[in-house]
Amino acid sequence: MLKKSRRNNKIPEAIWLMMAFICLILAIYITFRDGMRQSIVFFVFVLLSLIMYFFRKQIRKSHDNS
Numbered sequence: 662m663l664k665k666s667r668r669n670n671k672i673p674e675a676i677w678l679m680m681a682f683i684c685l686i687l688a689i690y691i692t693f694r695d696g697m698r699q700s701i702v703f704f705v706f707v708l709l710s711l712i713m714y715f716f717r718k719q720i721r722k723s724h725d726n727s
Contacts, residue, residue, distance in 0.1 A: 670721045671721070673717050674717045677711075677714035677717060678714050680706070680710045681707050681710035681711050681714060684704075684707045684710060685703075687700075688704045688706075688707060691703060
């Protein structure tokens with residue numbers, strides 16, 4: 662049961678990391694296609710996704726230690 666719980670806690674981390682990667686690819690593509698002004702939103706999403714990833718990772722580690 663505990664292993665399943667730990668795996669379930671890693672799923673949101675993986676989703677945030679994948680979202681950051683996808684947004685980064687889109688941001689770079691749109692920057693080359695349309696310019697920086699059109700892609701700034703995707704770069705913001707990359708930043709927010711990475712913040713959420715590290716936040717979730719920190720929470721998981723604190724729960725694993727307690």
